[in-house]
């Protein structure tokens with residue numbers, strides 16, 4: 021147990037702090053996951069040049085080309101959080117497709133797509149879920165049939181985040197309908213401008229259309245746009261899901277949010293008394309603080325395991341479940357503490373924090389569901405973590421939960 | 423930067439575990455406490471043989487000179503095996519009190535005996551975190567009077583360390599005139615608790631103390647109780663999973679029912695981050711003192727909550743069997759329930775955490 025950073029790392033931390041301070045005027049305004057602004061793209065380019073994002077991605081693919089150094093990555097994350105500075109691009113392209121291509125893509129795919137994705141030039145969406153295939157993703161039905169050098173795609177995707185803005189899609193389709201479920205799927209990359217694609221935004225509970233339905237009618241896609249082998253799409257997708265789950269439930273977000281609630285409860289008053297004076301609200305705050313701390317230290321433990329190449333076991337499997345739930349509970353406390361002020365939304369007078377608490381409360385419920393629901397996480401924890409029996413498979417369809 | 427246990431720490435935990443797996447089986451423990459709460463001298467001398475009793479005693483006094491993190495790791499194993507020995511008062515609180523406030527002579531008198539496992543010490547801290555039934559100890563002319571409740575440690579402890587209402591630590595000897603000890607019987611017979619009534623009892627002040635001797639002792643005690651819950655709760659989770667893989671109903675292992683799987687997953691998801699929290703709190707006690715009070719409060723409060731959840735959920739997974747004495751699951755259930763209240767229940771401890779942070 022040694023939580024000190026050695027001098028070279030302390031110096032690195034200082035460099036990151038200095039950089040952030042010096043370039044404060046270049047910080048782009050925080051944006052949602054859609055198309056990056058020009059300011060964001062410039063910031064991204066600067067961060068790559070410094071090695072503060074895309075750090076270990078080879079320079080020939082548009083990354084910084086640094087040696088993997090988990091501690092430096094951690095320091096970068098810590099300092100950006102501490103300063104409240106916007107990090108690099110983190111859409112589904114950067115967070116999910118790029119690692120997947122690095123692991124499974126052809127040289128040509130890497131050279132072509134990774135630089136454009138990292139720079140923010142190309143925005144991606146993830147076409148996995150279908151109306152009939154959510155948790156049971158392997159039952160997906162979107163068909164791709166062979167026609168000369170091309171696939172012809174027919175079917176429908178749903179819950180496809182940012183599809184209405186995206187340039188490209190990484191998409192799961194069934195190429196081998198007669199093969200066993202998990203062996204008939206292929207992973208394709210194609211343009212959202214391809215004729216035959218129709219995107220219908222789906223209004224969500226937050227009031228923003230964060231995701232969409234995507235319809236494919238005779239969409240013609242060259243066969244070489246496949247990642248990995250034909251029929252291997254399930255394995256390729258699982259590589260992506262691994263990266264998605266790593267992204268959800270980050271305890272640093274919970275810590276930032278906790279600090280914001282502490283401030284809120286110290287500043288806001290009811291009947292002229294600070295909210296912090298209310299013992300019930302305070303006790304809830306402290307219970308959540310215990311959880312945030314536990315998850316942060318769990319994160320340090322995972323980090324050490326990663327450095328040592330050790331398997332952290334259950335400590336890793338629980339992060340998505342516990343982290344997303346914790347964020348949701350934090351937003352719930354902020355709303356309860358604000359009481360009637362907490363229900364204000366949109367552009368209402370007296371709105372607090374631009375309505376972020378309600379938006380987080382709702383959006384976090386989406387994150388509890390998306391990327392493998394809480395129940396699916398519990399299946400994984402009990403089956404993989406605790407060695408309990410897998411779900412018995414009904415005759416028709418089941419298993420292979422995402 | 424390394425947030426993990428060292429080889430030596432793992433080896434030490436392993437050696438205590440191996441010793442207890444043979445010597446402190448559930449049947450043994452059951453037999454030892456059949457007649458009520460005890461501190462078992464036999465197990466204690468075995469632990470002394472492993473060098474555990476003097477873990478926190480500096481080497482110059484015959485101990486191992488280790489840190490609270492090491493002691494925490496031992497306590498986790500003791501909790502896991504519901505061992506009826508008074509490690510926390512004798513081997514943790516007493517050495518820490520003597521090191522913080524004892525004179526050279528007092529240290530010389532007591533620390534070597536503690537390290538060798540020859541001496542038991544009881545410690546009364548309850549009044550420092552909420553006096554019940556009008557308890558409290560006052561000093562007049564170097565003599566102690568009053569009452570101390572929930573004193574931790576063996577009934578026949580050679581000395582008892584008590585805190586006075588002024589915040590000083592005193593040692594009173596077993597059998598001193600005017601001292602009367604009654605055992606308090608809790609749900610958990612693996613831990614000894616006493617009530618001391620004092621009438622002008624001759625006592626020895628531990629004079630060298632800084633202002634925060636008693637709060638520091640509370641921090642250490644809370645981390646240790648959290649560690650005990652961690653070990654006990656981990657064992658209860660493992661027992662639940664194991665039982666679910668043996669017991670069949672409706673021609674299926676009950677562990678294949680999703681309701682049971684999810685309950686076990688929830689226990690694991692709640693408990694696993696606790697391990698890191700307790701590690702950090704124990705580490706902070708020595709290495710990051712400015713955070714130690716806050717972390718001790720959180721470790722104690724959070725483990726109390728998670729421990730209670732695991733204790734009842736594991737019992738439920740066992741069905742009627744979980745409720746019986748036959749299986750003995752209740753020993754862990756009760757140990758967790760007892761630890762939850764000692765040195766401050768979660769609500770009280772969280773209130774202290776709010777104060778430490780200047781929130782109120």
Ligand SMILES: Cc1cc2nc3c(=O)[nH]c(=O)nc-3n(C[C@H](O)[C@H](O)[C@H](O)COP(=O)(O)OP(=O)(O)OC[C@H]3O[C@@H](n4cnc5c(N)ncnc54)[C@H](O)[C@@H]3O)c2cc1C
Pocket residue numbers: 145146147148149150151153154155156178179180181182231385386387389390391392393394395396399411421422
């Ligand atoms: C905000 C948000 C963004 C998303 N973005 C994308 C995206 O960009 N691309 C994409 O492809 N998908 C996306 N999704 C889809 C997401 O992955 C699915 O919603 C999720 O996998 C669940 O599938 P479902 O909605 O069909 O629910 P279902 O699978 O129908 O689940 C309904 C309920 O049944 C439970 N359930 C299902 N199977 C089991 C089981 N085996 N055991 C126990 N309980 C079970 C679930 O836990 C849930 O409570 C997004 C979802 C959300 C909410």
